[in-house]
Amino acid sequence: MCEEAEPKIPSAKLATQAADALLTESLVREKDLEQIRSAFSVGTATAGQWLLWVDLAAEEDDGNE
Amino acid sequence: MSRAIQRLTLRSFRGATQPVEIDLETDKPLVVIFGENGSGKSSLIDAVDFIANGSFGSLMHRSVDGQRHPFLASLGHDLDDIEIGLHTKEGGAWTARLERKHATIERTSDTGELPVVRVLRRAEILDIVEATPAKRYEALGRFIDVSSYEKSEAALREALRNAETSLQLAAARAEQASSSLEKYWEAEGSAGANAEAWARAKAQDAVVELEQREAALKVVKHAVSAVGQRRIEYGRAIGNTRAATRTFSRVRDELTQMPDLEAADVVSLVALLRKATPLVAEGADTTECPLCLQAIPGEELRKSIEDRLSKLDNYVQLADRLSQAEKNSESKVAVLNGAGESLLGALSKLAEATDEAQAELTSNGKALLASLRDTLKTDSEEVTTDAIQAGRRLSIVLSSLSEALITVSSDLAKHNAIRVQHEALLDAKKEGRHQEQLVARLKQAHEIVESIRKAFVDSVLESIGEECKVLYACIHPEESLGSPHLAMHENRPGSVELEGTFENQTNIPPQGYYSESHLDTLGFCVWLAIAKRGKPENTILLIDDVFTSVDAQHISRIVRLISDIANEFAQVIVATHYRNWRDRYRLAYAPGLKAQLLELHSWSLARGISLSSTELAVEELESKLETEPLERQAVASQAGILLEALLDYLTLLYRRRLPRNHENEWTLGDLLSSCRKLFNNLTIERDVQPAEGDGKEAGDGQETVEASVGVAQAITPFYDDMGRLLFLRNQVGCHFNLAGGETSDADVRAFGKATSLLVKSIACHECGQIPSRRRGDHFACTCGKTRMRPLEYTG
Numbered sequence: 120m121c122e123e124a125e126p127k128i129p130s131a132k133l134a135t136q137a138a139d140a141l142l143t144e145s146l147v148r149e150k151d152l153e154q155i156r157s158a159f160s161v162g163t164a165t166a167g168q169w170l171l172w173v174d175l176a177a178e179e180d181d182g183n184e
Numbered sequence: 185m186s187r188a189i190q191r192l193t194l195r196s197f198r199g200a201t202q203p204v205e206i207d208l209e210t211d212k213p214l215v216v217i218f219g220e221n222g223s224g225k226s227s228l229i230d231a232v233d234f235i236a237n238g239s240f241g242s243l244m245h246r247s248v249d250g251q252r253h254p255f256l257a258s259l260g261h262d263l264d265d266i267e268i269g270l271h272t273k274e275g276g277a278w279t280a281r282l283e284r285k286h287a288t289i290e291r292t293s294d295t296g297e298l299p300v301v302r303v304l305r306r307a308e309i310l311d312i313v314e315a316t317p318a319k320r321y322e323a324l325g326r327f328i329d330v331s332s333y334e335k336s337e338a339a340l341r342e343a344l345r346n347a348e349t350s351l352q353l354a355a356a357r358a359e360q361a362s363s364s365l366e367k368y369w370e371a372e373g374s375a376g377a378n379a380e381a382w383a384r385a386k387a388q389d390a391v392v393e394l395e396q397r398e399a400a401l402k403v404v405k406h407a408v409s410a411v412g413q414r415r416i417e418y419g420r421a422i423g424n425t426r427a428a429t430r431t432f433s434r435v436r437d438e439l440t441q442m443p444d445l446e447a448a449d450v451v452s453l454v455a456l457l458r459k460a461t462p463l464v465a466e467g468a469d470t471t472e473c474p475l476c477l478q479a480i481p482g483e484e485l486r487k488s489i490e491d492r493l494s495k496l497d498n499y500v501q502l503a504d505r506l507s508q509a510e511k512n513s514e515s516k517v518a519v520l521n522g523a524g525e526s527l528l529g530a531l532s533k534l535a536e537a538t539d540e541a542q543a544e545l546t547s548n549g550k551a552l553l554a555s556l557r558d559t560l561k562t563d564s565e566e567v568t569t570d571a572i573q574a575g576r577r578l579s580i581v582l583s584s585l586s587e588a589l590i591t592v593s594s595d596l597a598k599h600n601a602i603r604v605q606h607e608a609l610l611d612a613k614k615e616g617r618h619q620e621q622l623v624a625r626l627k628q629a630h631e632i633v634e635s636i637r638k639a640f641v642d643s644v645l646e647s648i649g650e651e652c653k654v655l656y657a658c659i660h661p662e663e664s665l666g667s668p669h670l671a672m673h674e675n676r677p678g679s680v681e682l683e684g685t686f687e688n689q690t691n692i693p694p695q696g697y698y699s700e701s702h703l704d705t706l707g708f709c710v711w712l713a714i715a716k717r718g719k720p721e722n723t724i725l726l727i728d729d730v731f732t733s734v735d736a737q738h739i740s741r742i743v744r745l746i747s748d749i750a751n752e753f754a755q756v757i758v759a760t761h762y763r764n765w766r767d768r769y770r771l772a773y774a775p776g777l778k779a780q781l782l783e784l785h786s787w788s789l790a791r792g793i794s795l796s797s798t799e800l801a802v803e804e805l806e807s808k809l810e811t812e813p814l815e816r817q818a819v820a821s822q823a824g825i826l827l828e829a830l831l832d833y834l835t836l837l838y839r840r841r842l843p844r845n846h847e848n849e850w851t852l853g854d855l856l857s858s859c860r861k862l863f864n865n866l867t868i869e870r871d872v873q874p875a876e877g878d879g880k881e882a883g884d885g886q887e888t889v890e891a892s893v894g895v896a897q898a899i900t901p902f903y904d905d906m907g908r909l910l911f912l913r914n915q916v917g918c919h920f921n922l923a924g925g926e927t928s929d930a931d932v933r934a935f936g937k938a939t940s941l942l943v944k945s946i947a948c949h950e951c952g953q954i955p956s957r958r959r960g961d962h963f964a965c966t967c968g969k970t971r972m973r974p975l976e977y978t979g
Contacts (some may be wrong), residue, residue: 122344130332137333137636162332167342173625 131160148176186210186273187299188755192231194793198263199227201258202792209780210273215757217795218766219784225759229303229728232757235268235280236301238287242728255283258680259789272296294880299754303726311642311683320680324648324670324714330637330776335631344626351619360610364605368598368943383606383645391599398592400537407586414527425516431508434964439502454496457489528689557958576684644717645670645680651713652706658748659705659741666674668694668706682710692764703732705742716752724755729762736764744770744956747779747966771801771829772954774947780965801826801954807933809936814929822916823939824852827906830954831855835964837956838862840978852913861979863903868955869894869962871969894971902942909935946972 138155141147147155151172158164194200206228208215230241234256241251257263268280268893276296280289313320360582369379376382440731449710502947651671656668668684683690684706686697708730715725731742743765750756760766764813769781781798782862787792805822808815833854835842841859842850850858872895912935915924947954955963955972964970 125622130330133330133333133640137633140632140636143628144628144632146625146632159336160332162335164336164339166339166346167341169340170346170622170631171568171625173629174622175345177621177625 127134130162131156145180146176147172148179170175186295186754187276187724188213188273189232189270189299189724189757190273192228192271193267193269194227194969195267196258196261197231197234197268199224199259199787199793200231201261201789204228204792204793204795206756206782206795210755212777212780213753213755214747215755215782216766216769216779217757217759217782217784218763218798219761219795220786221761223761223784223787224795225761225784226728229305229757229759231724232269232270232690232724232726233291234287234299235270235278235301235723236298237303238280238289239303241303242305251285253282256282257793268500270298272299291686295703297722300718300723302711302723302725303728304708304711305728306704306730308711309704309730312710313703313707317680317682320682324645325678332643333637337630337637340495340626340630340633344623344630345841346627347619347622347743351616354612354616354619358609358616361605361612362414362610365602366610367636368602380609381672383602383609385608386599387603389599391603393948394592394596394599398589398596401585401589401592404534405539405582405589407530407537408582408585411530414523414530418520418523418527419479421520423514428509428513428516431515432506435502435506435509439499439506442499443501454493454500455494457493459491461486461493468502470866489840495914531665542934593649642671648713648717650720651716652709655709655712656706658745659709659738660702661741668709670710682706699733701731701738704731704733705738712749716749720753723753724757725753727756728759729759731760731762739765740768742899747953750778766798767829769800770798771826772801772833773800773952774944774954775800775952776947776949777952801829802940802947805940805969809933809940814932816916816927816929816932818917819913819932819936820912822917823911823936824917826850826911826943827939828855830946831859832864833954834859852910856907856910862977865901865974865977865979866899866946867896867973868899869896869971869973870949893936897945899942899945902945906935906938907944909938941949 127184134156138147138152138159141155142149142152155164155172189208191208192204193205194204217225217228226242230239230243233239233241240256245253254263257266263282266282269277270280271293274296274300275293276291277291278289278298279292280287282288291298309321362833365379365383369375372382373482374382376385412724457921584755646669647669652668652670667690668682671681671683683692684692684694684698686692686694689697693704698706707726712725713767715723727746731739734742739762746756746758758765766781766783769777769779773779777800781800782795783798785791785794785796801822805819805826808819808822831852832850834840835855835858838859840862841856842858870894909931912927912932915921916927916932948967950969951965951967953965953967953970955965955968955970957964958975959971960967961975962973963975964971
């Protein structure tokens, strides 16, 4: 009905910030980043997804080494 | 363009039993609505809340039986008659009605956006200050609610817990496998460096040999079992053959003992007699012999044949039995021969199998098998007694074989168990390493995610807290309590702690130590700090008579604070029953005041809400000066009140000495005496914009704009002008006396004008405020364009 004075607290913005930080530390893969941001910001990320994202990044890391 | 409210209309809403229209001066960011209790202040605030937020306003905080919406309509009016209209400065227009128990808002213009309206009622203050941390979190939720983020963070935490559990399970599996291997290792003599190294070597041993040994033994065992079985069958066949032979002999003997008859003859005779029987059967027509044609004694003949046949039957039956016994004996012999061949076959296979399994047999078993084999190597096509005898020793051989088989199978099972446990150990260790890495990464990820959230929430709360601290210090300068700050509860998500200082104690809960008025101002400051975080330029603040417990000194600071912050918002509307609030504007400001003062009249059912603008005292005085005939008493009295208000203000500001009395009330004479020397030293400096054409011409022919310059002005002349006519205040404005009646209108006008000029000579022409803020060596007004010196005066 009335416009918010500012956007609702930006979970999405925080999610982006967190996802970027995770990528910097190679804790997630770049190819998963968009999915992480999306699920993270709307609160639908599950424990299973987290395990997969982090595990795949670890595999990629091991592969690179 | 501003979203400030330009016009508000109410119809049949709450106290508006008659239509109400209020026009607001949108160039003034602050609107002060004064009204005594029950005059309709909350109805106006609720109307704005209803149209902007769809809220039922103050009704939401009241205990009402049943639903609240029926009480939105004015007494005696229908809910359908409710209508609120709102127009903004930027041209927006909306109408709100109640439909199906809810507010429906209709836009009635194409431009503008509905303003964001934040309403502060006393209930909100309690929510912020005295409510539980969780309730406070709700109040702050709009700024710190990161629930979506927190959900995903919780999922990450769960993932970490899952990985930690998997790590523990892998460690347990490794421990179990290691323990099992340790036992095998110790049982095998603890060879090698450790159980794992031993198991690794053991697992690499070829298992084929063991498997072959086991298979060979199984074959031998099977062959031995087969021999045993064949032997039993053979024995049974021997028994059967012997029995058949004995039967045959016995029948033959019986036949031998029969009368000496040629068997063939007997048979032939019997056959003949049997053929003849029908011929002499009873009833047959046999009166004579067909051969000799002699008469036949039929009856006698028939009986004779039957007797003779009867005697011959025993012989015939015996002959049949002999034949049968002979056949049976032959059959048994054939079976015996077959069983013998089977036994030989089984023995032959056993001989072959034993070659394979020599190494696995016990010495006794080996000897037995050797003996057995030797026996079988006779190449005889018949079963010998030795072979049969050897077969009887098979149970011993079987026992030996079983022992060997158990040993080999046990070795094989142990080998397999070691191999399986070793593989389990390797798997568990590998899984453990994987989970360890995963746990470390998830932990790091969680730390990052959590720290980002905490940093964000803390920064918001810190920012609100810092702003709150500044605002609070404006209302409570140099007091021993304050420094309010907000913080998320460490162990309870969704909870915000409010803490402050009291004397030298820090981090104390204000609710426990602060007075009610301090809590009110604290709640106000938190609310204001929050409101400032949004987009204040689009936000309208409505403050609904919240300062009921605050004393006069603090009210004046609050009034000043609200005046200061009003410019930051689209509009600030204050509703108050506190008359001093109105008077502080009315008496202490000159024209230019950036506030609109409205005064609600007493409410009645017939008249509803009614209101009018309140003039500043100086404006009121000036309008009275223009009226004819001159209201002499009113002018003198008004000028006196204005003068007293000004002097009272200055004595406070400069801490001037006044004669002490019980009521802290002073006469105009006391105030004047106190300020006389001050006025001689008082100067006002104003920023003056250079007039057009006063700019200097630059080299390029363009005129440069000069900055405003400060022009100082002494106040003494204004004070002297007023002072000469001061006696008129008592003579004309306050008391009955003959001298007053002799005073001319011109003198009364002169007194009024001198007072007005004195006030205006001190007040800022831009913001209407008398300078009161300490800035360096002077006092400054709100807009900063007027300065008053000196800062201190003790003369």
